[in-house]
Amino acid sequence: MQGLLEGKVAVITGAGSGVGRAAIKLWAEHGAKVIAADINLPNAEESVKLAGAPQGQIKAVECNVADPDSVNAAVALAVETFGRLDIIYNNAGITVLPVPGVGMKKLVDLDHAEMRKVEEVNINGVIFGCQAAIRQFDKQGGPGVIVNTASVAGLTGYGGVLYGSTKGAVVAMTRTLAIEVAEKGIRVNSVCPAGMLTNYGGMNPEHEQKDKILEGMGRAHPLGKAIDTADTAGAAMFLASDLAGNITGVNLPVDGGLTAGKKVGG
Ligand SMILES: NC(=O)c1ccc[n+]([C@@H]2O[C@H](COP(=O)([O-])OP(=O)(O)OC[C@H]3O[C@@H](n4cnc5c(N)ncnc54)[C@H](O)[C@@H]3O)[C@@H](O)[C@H]2O)c1
Structure with a gap:
Protein backbone atom coordinates (compact mmCIF):
# COMPACT_ATOMS: atom_id res chain seq x y z
CA MET A 1 0.00 0.00 0.00
CA GLN A 2 1.26 3.46 -0.81
CA GLY A 3 1.72 5.73 2.19
CA LEU A 4 -1.35 7.75 3.12
CA LEU A 5 0.70 10.95 3.31
CA GLU A 6 3.13 10.31 0.43
CA GLY A 7 4.72 13.61 -0.67
CA LYS A 8 2.93 15.72 1.97
CA VAL A 9 4.75 18.21 4.19
CA ARG A 21 6.21 11.31 19.15
CA ALA A 22 3.92 8.54 17.86
CA ALA A 23 2.62 10.81 15.08
CA ILE A 24 5.97 11.81 13.58
CA LYS A 25 6.95 8.13 13.34
CA LEU A 26 3.65 6.94 11.86
CA TRP A 27 3.23 9.89 9.49
CA ALA A 28 6.84 9.56 8.25
CA GLU A 29 6.27 5.82 7.67
CA HIS A 30 3.35 6.90 5.49
CA GLY A 31 5.57 9.15 3.40
CA ALA A 32 5.21 12.57 5.05
CA LYS A 33 8.10 14.97 5.41
CA PRO A 54 15.65 8.16 6.41
CA GLN A 55 18.03 11.05 7.08
CA GLY A 56 16.41 14.41 6.34
CA GLN A 57 12.78 13.22 6.25
CA ILE A 58 12.04 14.64 9.73
CA LYS A 59 13.59 17.77 11.17
CA ALA A 60 13.31 18.80 14.82
CA VAL A 61 12.82 22.42 15.83
CA GLU A 62 12.34 24.27 19.09
CA CYS A 63 8.91 25.89 19.04
CA ASN A 64 6.71 27.42 21.72
CA VAL A 65 3.15 27.32 20.38
CA ALA A 66 2.14 30.10 22.79
CA ASP A 67 4.44 32.47 20.87
CA PRO A 68 3.14 33.30 17.38
CA ASP A 69 6.63 34.19 16.07
CA SER A 70 7.88 30.78 17.13
CA VAL A 71 5.02 28.99 15.35
CA ASN A 72 5.53 31.11 12.22
CA ALA A 73 9.21 30.13 12.29
CA ALA A 74 8.33 26.40 12.41
CA VAL A 75 6.10 26.80 9.35
CA ALA A 76 8.81 28.86 7.60
CA LEU A 77 11.27 26.04 8.32
CA ALA A 78 8.93 23.56 6.63
CA VAL A 79 8.86 25.76 3.52
CA GLU A 80 12.61 26.36 3.57
CA THR A 81 13.41 22.66 4.09
CA PHE A 82 10.72 20.89 2.09
CA GLY A 83 9.41 23.63 -0.22
CA ARG A 84 5.81 23.92 1.03
CA LEU A 85 3.29 23.14 3.78
CA ASP A 86 0.36 20.78 3.36
CA ILE A 87 -0.66 19.92 6.94
CA ILE A 88 -0.37 21.33 10.44
CA TYR A 89 -1.17 19.09 13.40
CA ASN A 90 -1.71 21.39 16.40
CA ASN A 91 -1.10 18.69 18.98
CA ALA A 92 0.83 20.45 21.79
CA GLY A 93 -1.20 20.83 24.96
CA ILE A 94 -0.81 21.05 28.74
CA THR A 95 -2.98 20.62 31.79
CA VAL A 96 -2.84 21.43 35.48
CA LEU A 97 -1.62 18.69 37.77
CA PRO A 98 -4.32 16.83 39.69
CA VAL A 99 -4.34 17.49 43.43
CA PRO A 100 -3.44 14.29 45.34
CA GLY A 101 -6.53 12.82 46.98
CA VAL A 102 -8.81 15.42 45.32
CA GLY A 103 -8.41 14.92 41.58
CA MET A 104 -8.62 17.80 39.12
CA LYS A 105 -8.58 21.26 40.66
CA LYS A 106 -12.01 22.73 41.31
CA LEU A 107 -13.01 26.01 39.64
CA VAL A 108 -12.96 27.90 42.93
CA ASP A 109 -9.32 26.86 43.50
CA LEU A 110 -7.95 27.96 40.14
CA ASP A 111 -5.48 30.80 40.13
CA HIS A 112 -5.23 33.33 37.35
CA ALA A 113 -1.58 32.72 36.41
CA GLU A 114 -2.28 29.00 36.01
CA MET A 115 -5.39 29.72 33.94
CA ARG A 116 -3.44 32.03 31.63
CA LYS A 117 -0.69 29.44 31.14
CA VAL A 118 -3.05 26.63 30.13
CA GLU A 119 -5.20 28.91 27.96
CA GLU A 120 -2.13 30.35 26.19
CA VAL A 121 -0.97 26.91 25.09
CA ASN A 122 -4.26 25.06 24.59
CA ILE A 123 -6.34 27.82 22.98
CA ASN A 124 -4.02 30.52 21.66
CA GLY A 125 -1.37 27.97 20.70
CA VAL A 126 -3.92 26.29 18.41
CA ILE A 127 -5.06 29.64 17.00
CA PHE A 128 -1.44 30.64 16.25
CA GLY A 129 -0.87 27.29 14.52
CA CYS A 130 -4.01 27.73 12.40
CA GLN A 131 -3.04 31.32 11.50
CA ALA A 132 0.50 30.38 10.47
CA ALA A 133 -0.73 27.46 8.36
CA ILE A 134 -3.56 29.36 6.64
CA ARG A 135 -1.23 32.25 5.75
CA GLN A 136 1.15 29.75 4.15
CA PHE A 137 -1.67 27.88 2.35
CA ASP A 138 -2.83 31.27 1.00
CA LYS A 139 0.70 32.06 -0.24
CA GLN A 140 0.77 28.71 -2.02
CA GLY A 141 -2.62 29.57 -3.50
CA GLY A 142 -3.97 26.19 -2.65
CA PRO A 143 -5.77 23.95 -0.19
CA GLY A 144 -4.37 22.61 3.05
CA VAL A 145 -5.24 20.59 6.11
CA ILE A 146 -5.42 21.45 9.80
CA VAL A 147 -5.79 18.81 12.49
CA ASN A 148 -6.22 20.06 16.05
CA THR A 149 -6.08 18.11 19.28
CA ALA A 150 -9.09 18.59 21.52
CA SER A 151 -10.11 15.92 24.04
CA VAL A 152 -13.14 14.05 25.35
CA ALA A 153 -12.85 16.74 28.05
CA GLY A 154 -14.04 19.22 25.40
CA LEU A 155 -17.08 17.09 24.60
CA THR A 156 -18.15 15.98 28.06
CA GLY A 157 -17.63 16.91 31.71
CA TYR A 158 -14.37 14.95 32.20
CA GLY A 159 -11.03 16.56 32.87
CA GLY A 160 -11.61 19.53 35.18
CA VAL A 161 -13.08 22.97 34.42
CA LEU A 162 -9.92 24.70 33.21
CA TYR A 163 -8.65 21.96 30.92
CA GLY A 164 -12.18 21.08 29.73
CA SER A 165 -12.97 24.65 28.80
CA THR A 166 -9.76 25.01 26.77
CA LYS A 167 -10.53 21.81 24.89
CA GLY A 168 -14.15 22.88 24.41
CA ALA A 169 -12.74 26.02 22.81
CA VAL A 170 -10.74 23.86 20.39
CA VAL A 171 -13.91 21.91 19.52
CA ALA A 172 -15.82 25.13 18.76
CA MET A 173 -12.86 26.67 16.94
CA THR A 174 -12.51 23.60 14.74
CA ARG A 175 -16.14 23.83 13.59
CA THR A 176 -16.16 27.61 13.15
CA LEU A 177 -12.84 27.76 11.31
CA ALA A 178 -13.85 24.84 9.07
CA ILE A 179 -16.76 26.93 7.81
CA GLU A 180 -14.64 30.08 7.54
CA VAL A 181 -11.96 28.53 5.29
CA ALA A 182 -13.97 25.87 3.45
CA GLU A 183 -14.22 27.96 0.26
CA LYS A 184 -10.40 27.94 0.03
CA GLY A 185 -10.39 24.13 0.15
CA ILE A 186 -8.81 24.12 3.61
CA ARG A 187 -10.10 21.32 5.86
CA VAL A 188 -10.14 21.66 9.66
CA ASN A 189 -10.85 18.75 12.01
CA SER A 190 -9.82 17.64 15.47
CA TYR A 200 0.93 14.35 30.33
CA GLY A 201 -0.36 15.89 33.56
CA GLY A 202 2.45 14.46 35.65
CA MET A 203 1.83 10.87 34.52
CA ASN A 204 4.59 8.53 33.45
CA PRO A 205 4.32 6.08 30.54
CA GLU A 206 6.98 3.90 32.21
CA HIS A 207 5.16 3.80 35.56
CA GLU A 208 5.90 0.61 37.51
CA GLN A 209 2.14 0.00 37.79
CA LYS A 210 1.70 0.65 34.06
CA ASP A 211 -0.26 -2.53 33.29
CA LYS A 212 -2.65 -1.95 36.18
CA ILE A 213 -3.17 1.70 35.20
CA LEU A 214 -3.86 0.77 31.56
CA GLU A 215 -6.29 -1.92 32.64
CA GLY A 216 -8.15 0.63 34.79
CA MET A 217 -8.25 3.13 31.93
CA GLY A 218 -9.58 0.46 29.60
CA ARG A 219 -12.38 -0.54 31.99
CA ALA A 220 -13.85 2.97 31.57
CA HIS A 221 -14.43 2.35 27.85
CA PRO A 222 -17.12 0.23 26.20
CA LEU A 223 -14.41 -1.37 24.01
CA GLY A 224 -12.50 -2.26 27.18
CA LYS A 225 -9.04 -1.09 26.03
CA ALA A 226 -7.00 1.93 27.06
CA ILE A 227 -6.33 4.46 24.30
CA ASP A 228 -2.81 4.31 22.92
CA THR A 229 -0.85 7.23 21.44
CA ALA A 230 -0.79 5.34 18.12
CA ASP A 231 -4.63 5.24 18.12
CA THR A 232 -4.73 9.04 18.27
CA ALA A 233 -1.82 9.56 15.85
CA GLY A 234 -3.58 7.20 13.40
CA ALA A 235 -6.95 8.96 13.65
CA ALA A 236 -5.20 12.30 13.12
CA MET A 237 -3.36 10.83 10.11
CA PHE A 238 -6.66 9.69 8.57
CA LEU A 239 -8.08 13.22 8.99
CA ALA A 240 -4.89 14.68 7.48
CA SER A 241 -4.95 12.33 4.49
CA ASP A 242 -6.80 12.53 1.18
CA LEU A 243 -9.02 9.65 2.43
CA ALA A 244 -10.77 12.35 4.48
CA GLY A 245 -10.89 14.74 1.53
CA ASN A 246 -14.57 15.53 2.04
CA ILE A 247 -14.50 15.72 5.85
CA THR A 248 -14.27 19.04 7.65
CA GLY A 249 -15.54 20.54 10.91
CA VAL A 250 -15.49 17.16 12.65
CA ASN A 251 -14.33 16.55 16.24
CA LEU A 252 -13.50 12.85 16.17
CA PRO A 253 -13.56 11.00 19.51
CA VAL A 254 -10.73 8.47 19.93
CA ASP A 255 -12.19 7.02 23.08
CA GLY A 256 -13.18 3.37 22.79
CA GLY A 257 -16.84 4.42 22.81
CA LEU A 258 -16.63 6.45 26.03
CA THR A 259 -18.66 9.40 24.72
CA ALA A 260 -21.16 7.18 22.87
CA GLY A 261 -23.04 6.47 26.08
CA LYS A 262 -23.50 3.76 28.67
CA LYS A 263 -24.85 0.27 28.29
CA VAL A 264 -28.25 0.02 29.92
CA GLY A 265 -30.06 -3.17 30.84
CA GLY A 266 -28.73 -6.72 30.28
N1 LIG B 1 -2.66 12.08 27.55
C1 LIG B 1 -3.97 12.24 27.68
O1 LIG B 1 -4.62 11.64 28.54
C2 LIG B 1 -4.71 13.14 26.74
C3 LIG B 1 -6.11 13.00 26.60
C4 LIG B 1 -6.80 13.83 25.74
C5 LIG B 1 -6.13 14.80 25.01
N2 LIG B 1 -4.77 14.91 25.17
C6 LIG B 1 -4.12 15.94 24.37
O2 LIG B 1 -3.20 15.32 23.49
C7 LIG B 1 -2.13 16.24 23.19
C8 LIG B 1 -0.81 15.54 23.38
O3 LIG B 1 -0.72 15.11 24.74
P1 LIG B 1 0.26 13.96 25.21
O4 LIG B 1 -0.55 13.04 26.03
O5 LIG B 1 1.06 13.46 24.10
O6 LIG B 1 1.15 14.83 26.24
P2 LIG B 1 2.72 14.84 26.53
O7 LIG B 1 2.87 15.70 27.73
O8 LIG B 1 3.28 13.46 26.54
O9 LIG B 1 3.31 15.61 25.25
C9 LIG B 1 3.03 16.95 25.01
C10 LIG B 1 4.21 17.60 24.32
O10 LIG B 1 3.88 18.97 24.10
C11 LIG B 1 5.02 19.75 24.39
N3 LIG B 1 4.62 21.12 24.74
C12 LIG B 1 4.07 21.56 25.90
N4 LIG B 1 3.90 22.88 25.85
C13 LIG B 1 4.34 23.28 24.63
C14 LIG B 1 4.42 24.53 23.99
N5 LIG B 1 4.05 25.66 24.62
N6 LIG B 1 4.89 24.58 22.74
C15 LIG B 1 5.29 23.46 22.10
N7 LIG B 1 5.27 22.24 22.67
C16 LIG B 1 4.79 22.16 23.92
C17 LIG B 1 5.69 19.04 25.54
O11 LIG B 1 7.07 19.42 25.65
C18 LIG B 1 5.50 17.58 25.16
O12 LIG B 1 6.57 17.11 24.38
C19 LIG B 1 -2.37 17.45 24.11
O13 LIG B 1 -3.00 18.48 23.38
C20 LIG B 1 -3.30 16.93 25.17
O14 LIG B 1 -4.13 17.94 25.70
C21 LIG B 1 -4.05 14.11 25.99
Whole structure:
Protein backbone atom coordinates (compact mmCIF):
# COMPACT_ATOMS: atom_id res chain seq x y z
CA MET A 1 0.00 0.00 0.00
CA GLN A 2 1.26 3.46 -0.81
CA GLY A 3 1.72 5.73 2.19
CA LEU A 4 -1.35 7.75 3.12
CA LEU A 5 0.70 10.95 3.31
CA GLU A 6 3.13 10.31 0.43
CA GLY A 7 4.72 13.61 -0.67
CA LYS A 8 2.93 15.72 1.97
CA VAL A 9 4.75 18.21 4.19
CA ALA A 10 3.54 18.46 7.79
CA VAL A 11 4.32 20.44 10.92
CA ILE A 12 3.50 18.50 14.10
CA THR A 13 3.62 20.38 17.41
CA GLY A 14 4.24 18.71 20.75
CA ALA A 15 6.43 16.22 18.87
CA GLY A 16 8.77 15.55 21.79
CA SER A 17 6.55 13.14 23.70
CA GLY A 18 3.37 11.07 23.75
CA VAL A 19 1.01 11.50 20.80
CA GLY A 20 3.38 13.83 18.92
CA ARG A 21 6.21 11.31 19.15
CA ALA A 22 3.92 8.54 17.86
CA ALA A 23 2.62 10.81 15.08
CA ILE A 24 5.97 11.81 13.58
CA LYS A 25 6.95 8.13 13.34
CA LEU A 26 3.65 6.94 11.86
CA TRP A 27 3.23 9.89 9.49
CA ALA A 28 6.84 9.56 8.25
CA GLU A 29 6.27 5.82 7.67
CA HIS A 30 3.35 6.90 5.49
CA GLY A 31 5.57 9.15 3.40
CA ALA A 32 5.21 12.57 5.05
CA LYS A 33 8.10 14.97 5.41
CA VAL A 34 7.79 16.33 8.91
CA ILE A 35 8.87 19.27 11.04
CA ALA A 36 8.86 17.92 14.60
CA ALA A 37 8.19 21.02 16.72
CA ASP A 38 8.36 21.09 20.51
CA ILE A 39 9.21 23.53 23.27
CA ASN A 40 11.70 20.88 24.44
CA LEU A 41 14.22 20.52 21.58
CA PRO A 42 16.23 17.58 23.00
CA ASN A 43 12.99 15.60 23.35
CA ALA A 44 11.96 16.47 19.79
CA GLU A 45 15.41 15.33 18.59
CA GLU A 46 15.00 12.08 20.52
CA SER A 47 11.61 11.57 18.82
CA VAL A 48 13.29 12.01 15.42
CA LYS A 49 15.90 9.39 16.37
CA LEU A 50 13.25 6.96 17.59
CA ALA A 51 11.19 7.41 14.41
CA GLY A 52 14.04 5.81 12.42
CA ALA A 53 13.10 7.61 9.19
CA PRO A 54 15.65 8.16 6.41
CA GLN A 55 18.03 11.05 7.08
CA GLY A 56 16.41 14.41 6.34
CA GLN A 57 12.78 13.22 6.25
CA ILE A 58 12.04 14.64 9.73
CA LYS A 59 13.59 17.77 11.17
CA ALA A 60 13.31 18.80 14.82
CA VAL A 61 12.82 22.42 15.83
CA GLU A 62 12.34 24.27 19.09
CA CYS A 63 8.91 25.89 19.04
CA ASN A 64 6.71 27.42 21.72
CA VAL A 65 3.15 27.32 20.38
CA ALA A 66 2.14 30.10 22.79
CA ASP A 67 4.44 32.47 20.87
CA PRO A 68 3.14 33.30 17.38
CA ASP A 69 6.63 34.19 16.07
CA SER A 70 7.88 30.78 17.13
CA VAL A 71 5.02 28.99 15.35
CA ASN A 72 5.53 31.11 12.22
CA ALA A 73 9.21 30.13 12.29
CA ALA A 74 8.33 26.40 12.41
CA VAL A 75 6.10 26.80 9.35
CA ALA A 76 8.81 28.86 7.60
CA LEU A 77 11.27 26.04 8.32
CA ALA A 78 8.93 23.56 6.63
CA VAL A 79 8.86 25.76 3.52
CA GLU A 80 12.61 26.36 3.57
CA THR A 81 13.41 22.66 4.09
CA PHE A 82 10.72 20.89 2.09
CA GLY A 83 9.41 23.63 -0.22
CA ARG A 84 5.81 23.92 1.03
CA LEU A 85 3.29 23.14 3.78
CA ASP A 86 0.36 20.78 3.36
CA ILE A 87 -0.66 19.92 6.94
CA ILE A 88 -0.37 21.33 10.44
CA TYR A 89 -1.17 19.09 13.40
CA ASN A 90 -1.71 21.39 16.40
CA ASN A 91 -1.10 18.69 18.98
CA ALA A 92 0.83 20.45 21.79
CA GLY A 93 -1.20 20.83 24.96
CA ILE A 94 -0.81 21.05 28.74
CA THR A 95 -2.98 20.62 31.79
CA VAL A 96 -2.84 21.43 35.48
CA LEU A 97 -1.62 18.69 37.77
CA PRO A 98 -4.32 16.83 39.69
CA VAL A 99 -4.34 17.49 43.43
CA PRO A 100 -3.44 14.29 45.34
CA GLY A 101 -6.53 12.82 46.98
CA VAL A 102 -8.81 15.42 45.32
CA GLY A 103 -8.41 14.92 41.58
CA MET A 104 -8.62 17.80 39.12
CA LYS A 105 -8.58 21.26 40.66
CA LYS A 106 -12.01 22.73 41.31
CA LEU A 107 -13.01 26.01 39.64
CA VAL A 108 -12.96 27.90 42.93
CA ASP A 109 -9.32 26.86 43.50
CA LEU A 110 -7.95 27.96 40.14
CA ASP A 111 -5.48 30.80 40.13
CA HIS A 112 -5.23 33.33 37.35
CA ALA A 113 -1.58 32.72 36.41
CA GLU A 114 -2.28 29.00 36.01
CA MET A 115 -5.39 29.72 33.94
CA ARG A 116 -3.44 32.03 31.63
CA LYS A 117 -0.69 29.44 31.14
CA VAL A 118 -3.05 26.63 30.13
CA GLU A 119 -5.20 28.91 27.96
CA GLU A 120 -2.13 30.35 26.19
CA VAL A 121 -0.97 26.91 25.09
CA ASN A 122 -4.26 25.06 24.59
CA ILE A 123 -6.34 27.82 22.98
CA ASN A 124 -4.02 30.52 21.66
CA GLY A 125 -1.37 27.97 20.70
CA VAL A 126 -3.92 26.29 18.41
CA ILE A 127 -5.06 29.64 17.00
CA PHE A 128 -1.44 30.64 16.25
CA GLY A 129 -0.87 27.29 14.52
CA CYS A 130 -4.01 27.73 12.40
CA GLN A 131 -3.04 31.32 11.50
CA ALA A 132 0.50 30.38 10.47
CA ALA A 133 -0.73 27.46 8.36
CA ILE A 134 -3.56 29.36 6.64
CA ARG A 135 -1.23 32.25 5.75
CA GLN A 136 1.15 29.75 4.15
CA PHE A 137 -1.67 27.88 2.35
CA ASP A 138 -2.83 31.27 1.00
CA LYS A 139 0.70 32.06 -0.24
CA GLN A 140 0.77 28.71 -2.02
CA GLY A 141 -2.62 29.57 -3.50
CA GLY A 142 -3.97 26.19 -2.65
CA PRO A 143 -5.77 23.95 -0.19
CA GLY A 144 -4.37 22.61 3.05
CA VAL A 145 -5.24 20.59 6.11
CA ILE A 146 -5.42 21.45 9.80
CA VAL A 147 -5.79 18.81 12.49
CA ASN A 148 -6.22 20.06 16.05
CA THR A 149 -6.08 18.11 19.28
CA ALA A 150 -9.09 18.59 21.52
CA SER A 151 -10.11 15.92 24.04
CA VAL A 152 -13.14 14.05 25.35
CA ALA A 153 -12.85 16.74 28.05
CA GLY A 154 -14.04 19.22 25.40
CA LEU A 155 -17.08 17.09 24.60
CA THR A 156 -18.15 15.98 28.06
CA GLY A 157 -17.63 16.91 31.71
CA TYR A 158 -14.37 14.95 32.20
CA GLY A 159 -11.03 16.56 32.87
CA GLY A 160 -11.61 19.53 35.18
CA VAL A 161 -13.08 22.97 34.42
CA LEU A 162 -9.92 24.70 33.21
CA TYR A 163 -8.65 21.96 30.92
CA GLY A 164 -12.18 21.08 29.73
CA SER A 165 -12.97 24.65 28.80
CA THR A 166 -9.76 25.01 26.77
CA LYS A 167 -10.53 21.81 24.89
CA GLY A 168 -14.15 22.88 24.41
CA ALA A 169 -12.74 26.02 22.81
CA VAL A 170 -10.74 23.86 20.39
CA VAL A 171 -13.91 21.91 19.52
CA ALA A 172 -15.82 25.13 18.76
CA MET A 173 -12.86 26.67 16.94
CA THR A 174 -12.51 23.60 14.74
CA ARG A 175 -16.14 23.83 13.59
CA THR A 176 -16.16 27.61 13.15
CA LEU A 177 -12.84 27.76 11.31
CA ALA A 178 -13.85 24.84 9.07
CA ILE A 179 -16.76 26.93 7.81
CA GLU A 180 -14.64 30.08 7.54
CA VAL A 181 -11.96 28.53 5.29
CA ALA A 182 -13.97 25.87 3.45
CA GLU A 183 -14.22 27.96 0.26
CA LYS A 184 -10.40 27.94 0.03
CA GLY A 185 -10.39 24.13 0.15
CA ILE A 186 -8.81 24.12 3.61
CA ARG A 187 -10.10 21.32 5.86
CA VAL A 188 -10.14 21.66 9.66
CA ASN A 189 -10.85 18.75 12.01
CA SER A 190 -9.82 17.64 15.47
CA VAL A 191 -9.14 14.45 17.35
CA CYS A 192 -10.68 14.09 20.80
CA PRO A 193 -8.77 11.41 22.70
CA ALA A 194 -9.73 9.87 26.02
CA GLY A 195 -7.01 9.41 28.65
CA MET A 196 -3.69 8.00 27.43
CA LEU A 197 -0.69 7.09 29.56
CA THR A 198 1.91 9.64 28.43
CA ASN A 199 4.04 12.23 30.24
CA TYR A 200 0.93 14.35 30.33
CA GLY A 201 -0.36 15.89 33.56
CA GLY A 202 2.45 14.46 35.65
CA MET A 203 1.83 10.87 34.52
CA ASN A 204 4.59 8.53 33.45
CA PRO A 205 4.32 6.08 30.54
CA GLU A 206 6.98 3.90 32.21
CA HIS A 207 5.16 3.80 35.56
CA GLU A 208 5.90 0.61 37.51
CA GLN A 209 2.14 0.00 37.79
CA LYS A 210 1.70 0.65 34.06
CA ASP A 211 -0.26 -2.53 33.29
CA LYS A 212 -2.65 -1.95 36.18
CA ILE A 213 -3.17 1.70 35.20
CA LEU A 214 -3.86 0.77 31.56
CA GLU A 215 -6.29 -1.92 32.64
CA GLY A 216 -8.15 0.63 34.79
CA MET A 217 -8.25 3.13 31.93
CA GLY A 218 -9.58 0.46 29.60
CA ARG A 219 -12.38 -0.54 31.99
CA ALA A 220 -13.85 2.97 31.57
CA HIS A 221 -14.43 2.35 27.85
CA PRO A 222 -17.12 0.23 26.20
CA LEU A 223 -14.41 -1.37 24.01
CA GLY A 224 -12.50 -2.26 27.18
CA LYS A 225 -9.04 -1.09 26.03
CA ALA A 226 -7.00 1.93 27.06
CA ILE A 227 -6.33 4.46 24.30
CA ASP A 228 -2.81 4.31 22.92
CA THR A 229 -0.85 7.23 21.44
CA ALA A 230 -0.79 5.34 18.12
CA ASP A 231 -4.63 5.24 18.12
CA THR A 232 -4.73 9.04 18.27
CA ALA A 233 -1.82 9.56 15.85
CA GLY A 234 -3.58 7.20 13.40
CA ALA A 235 -6.95 8.96 13.65
CA ALA A 236 -5.20 12.30 13.12
CA MET A 237 -3.36 10.83 10.11
CA PHE A 238 -6.66 9.69 8.57
CA LEU A 239 -8.08 13.22 8.99
CA ALA A 240 -4.89 14.68 7.48
CA SER A 241 -4.95 12.33 4.49
CA ASP A 242 -6.80 12.53 1.18
CA LEU A 243 -9.02 9.65 2.43
CA ALA A 244 -10.77 12.35 4.48
CA GLY A 245 -10.89 14.74 1.53
CA ASN A 246 -14.57 15.53 2.04
CA ILE A 247 -14.50 15.72 5.85
CA THR A 248 -14.27 19.04 7.65
CA GLY A 249 -15.54 20.54 10.91
CA VAL A 250 -15.49 17.16 12.65
CA ASN A 251 -14.33 16.55 16.24
CA LEU A 252 -13.50 12.85 16.17
CA PRO A 253 -13.56 11.00 19.51
CA VAL A 254 -10.73 8.47 19.93
CA ASP A 255 -12.19 7.02 23.08
CA GLY A 256 -13.18 3.37 22.79
CA GLY A 257 -16.84 4.42 22.81
CA LEU A 258 -16.63 6.45 26.03
CA THR A 259 -18.66 9.40 24.72
CA ALA A 260 -21.16 7.18 22.87
CA GLY A 261 -23.04 6.47 26.08
CA LYS A 262 -23.50 3.76 28.67
CA LYS A 263 -24.85 0.27 28.29
CA VAL A 264 -28.25 0.02 29.92
CA GLY A 265 -30.06 -3.17 30.84
CA GLY A 266 -28.73 -6.72 30.28
N1 LIG B 1 -2.66 12.08 27.55
C1 LIG B 1 -3.97 12.24 27.68
O1 LIG B 1 -4.62 11.64 28.54
C2 LIG B 1 -4.71 13.14 26.74
C3 LIG B 1 -6.11 13.00 26.60
C4 LIG B 1 -6.80 13.83 25.74
C5 LIG B 1 -6.13 14.80 25.01
N2 LIG B 1 -4.77 14.91 25.17
C6 LIG B 1 -4.12 15.94 24.37
O2 LIG B 1 -3.20 15.32 23.49
C7 LIG B 1 -2.13 16.24 23.19
C8 LIG B 1 -0.81 15.54 23.38
O3 LIG B 1 -0.72 15.11 24.74
P1 LIG B 1 0.26 13.96 25.21
O4 LIG B 1 -0.55 13.04 26.03
O5 LIG B 1 1.06 13.46 24.10
O6 LIG B 1 1.15 14.83 26.24
P2 LIG B 1 2.72 14.84 26.53
O7 LIG B 1 2.87 15.70 27.73
O8 LIG B 1 3.28 13.46 26.54
O9 LIG B 1 3.31 15.61 25.25
C9 LIG B 1 3.03 16.95 25.01
C10 LIG B 1 4.21 17.60 24.32
O10 LIG B 1 3.88 18.97 24.10
C11 LIG B 1 5.02 19.75 24.39
N3 LIG B 1 4.62 21.12 24.74
C12 LIG B 1 4.07 21.56 25.90
N4 LIG B 1 3.90 22.88 25.85
C13 LIG B 1 4.34 23.28 24.63
C14 LIG B 1 4.42 24.53 23.99
N5 LIG B 1 4.05 25.66 24.62
N6 LIG B 1 4.89 24.58 22.74
C15 LIG B 1 5.29 23.46 22.10
N7 LIG B 1 5.27 22.24 22.67
C16 LIG B 1 4.79 22.16 23.92
C17 LIG B 1 5.69 19.04 25.54
O11 LIG B 1 7.07 19.42 25.65
C18 LIG B 1 5.50 17.58 25.16
O12 LIG B 1 6.57 17.11 24.38
C19 LIG B 1 -2.37 17.45 24.11
O13 LIG B 1 -3.00 18.48 23.38
C20 LIG B 1 -3.30 16.93 25.17
O14 LIG B 1 -4.13 17.94 25.70
C21 LIG B 1 -4.05 14.11 25.99
